[in-house]
Amino acid sequence: MSDTMMNWPRPGGAGAAEFAPAKVNLFLHVTGRREDGYHLLDSLAVFAGVGDDLAVSPAEALTLEIDGPEGDALAAEPDNLVLRAARLLAESHGIPGGAALRLTKRLPVASGIGGGSADAAAALRLLARHWQLPLPAEEKVTRLGADVPVCVASRAARMGGIGEELAPAPRFPAYGLLLANPRIPLSTPAVFRARAPGFTPPAELPASWPNARAMAEDLRRCTNDLEAPARQLCPAVAEVLSAIASRQDCLLARMSGSGATCFGLFPDPTAAQAAAGTLPPAWWRWGGAPA
Numbered sequence: 632m633s634d635t636m637m638n639w640p641r642p643g644g645a646g647a648a649e650f651a652p653a654k655v656n657l658f659l660h661v662t663g664r665r666e667d668g669y670h671l672l673d674s675l676a677v678f679a680g681v682g683d684d685l686a687v688s689p690a691e692a693l694t695l696e697i698d699g700p701e702g703d704a705l706a707a708e709p710d711n712l713v714l715r716a717a718r719l720l721a722e723s724h725g726i727p728g729g730a731a732l733r734l735t736k737r738l739p740v741a742s743g744i745g746g747g748s749a750d751a752a753a754a755l756r757l758l759a760r761h762w763q764l765p766l767p768a769e770e771k772v773t774r775l776g777a778d779v780p781v782c783v784a785s786r787a788a789r790m791g792g793i794g795e796e797l798a799p800a801p802r803f804p805a806y807g808l809l810l811a812n813p814r815i816p817l818s819t820p821a822v823f824r825a826r827a828p829g830f831t832p833p834a835e836l837p838a839s840w841p842n843a844r845a846m847a848e849d850l851r852r853c854t855n856d857l858e859a860p861a862r863q864l865c866p867a868v869a870e871v872l873s874a875i876a877s878r879q880d881c882l883l884a885r886m887s888g889s890g891a892t893c894f895g896l897f898p899d900p901t902a903a904q905a906a907a908g909t910l911p912p913a914w915w916r917w918g919g920a921p922a
Contacts, residue, residue, distance in 0.1 A: 647761070651753035652682035652785055652922040653738050653810065654745030654778060655887045655894050658853030660831040665793070669777075670823060673833040674790040675800060675850075676781050678922035679808055680900075683736050683746065685713065685753045687761050690731035693717055699736035701915075704816075712751035716775055720758050723767040730758060739915045741816035743861075743888030745778045752782035769795075785922065791833075802839035804846060807903030809895040809918040810887075811875060811910050813867035819889040825860035847882035847896045861890035868893065871914065878906035 656674045663671040683699070695714050697705050705711055713734055721728025732754065738746035759766050766772065772779050777794030787800035834853045840846035862868045868891050875895040876884035883896040892915075897903040900920035907918030 647688065647757075648684060648686045649753040649757035650682055650684060651738075651746075651749035651782070652678040652680065654749060654782055655679055655808065655810070656743070656790075656855065657850055657894075657896075658834060658885070659855045659857060659888065660834060660853065661826065661856040662833055663830050669793045671792060672790060672794055673831075674794070675787070675834070675836070675853075676790050677787045677800070677803070677808070678785050679744070679810060679917070680919045680922050681737065681810065681917045682922075683734060683738055683750055683753070685750060685757055686733045686735075687757050688731045688733075689729070691727075691729045693721075693728050694731050696731070696733045697736060698733065701739055702734070702736040704740040705734075705736055712747045712775060712779075713754045716751035716754040716779075717758055719767055719771060719775065720755055720762070720764065723771060724762075724764050726762065726764075728758075728762070730761060739812045739814060739816070739892070741818065742812050742892040742915075743817065743819075743886065743890045744810065744812075744892045745782055745888065748776050748778035749782045749785075751775050751779050752785065755779075755783060787921075789836075801836050803921070804840050804842045805899060806843035806846065806882075806921070807897035807900040807918065808921050809875060809878070809881075809897060809903040809907050810892055810916065811871050811894075811907070812892040812915040813865070813871050814913070814915055815865050815867055815891050817861055817865055817890045821864060822857050822860050822889040825863055826857060827859070831856055843896060843898050844882055850883055850885075850896070855886050855888075857889050858886040861886055865891050867891065874910055875906070878909060881906065 903918035
């Protein structure tokens with residue numbers, strides 16, 4: 632993965648806030664396993680128009696305040712990925728790293744849409760501007776999690792390796808995206824442990840799609856290899872998938888990442904938004920355009 636592909640931001644600008652969009656895995660093939668136990672993946676990741684917000688203001692010490700509708704789930708964490716990302720950036724450049732951070736949490740935790748990774752990536756981008764520093768080297772960023780590099784770039788990409796190897800995605804047509812989560816957290820290690828033996832070869836994708844229907848047809852030939860074990864651990868995943876698939880104009884319903892968030896592809900953002908409004912209000916749900 633090259634720095635060109637990552638498009639690391641450079642210092643400059645005085646932006647005091649950063650958006651951390653949800654990451655959605657349109658498919659996820661487990662292609663092998665390394666000697667150290669990490670699984671090798673092939674996935675196509677896109678970003679949704681919903682996410683968390685991170686703000687910064689000057690301070691002598693590094694602090695983090697959490698609010699937002701999903702903030703309670705993180706309030707008890709003494710050291711989350713935002714703080715770890717901030718310390719990584721500061722330590723990489725040998726500075727004290729004082730800043731007052733405020734995370735407005737809108738994405739459910741442990742939900743398969745990269746919320747923590749997106750927050751860490753937003754912290755790196757935001758503090759790089761705030762402290763006027765370049766981002767750390769890619770290998771250091773990957774230590775925060777294999778999803779963090781793709782979240783730093785926050786644009787559609789083909790993911791390989793353990794998730795950290797990025798390549799350009801196909802060109803996308805206009806489409807709508809629906810996300811729904813039954814508010815049941817799923818542990819990624821537990822889902823991998825429950826996975827049946829065997830591997831899936833990498834997907835073959837075209838360079839572009841003429842429309843959303845053609846895209847959905849191609850993606851239907853792919854899978855999320857973690858969906859079956861996630862259903863075993865969290866039967867509500869099947870309920871969510873069934874509900875999404877039954878919405879009018881839904882082109883494809885699938886689970887994202889290790890779950891339990893599921894997504895639906897629709898012909899346009901308006902259709903996705905309308906479908907989200909028909910899902911059970913007890914679920915976390917969103918519909919609209921990709922980021």
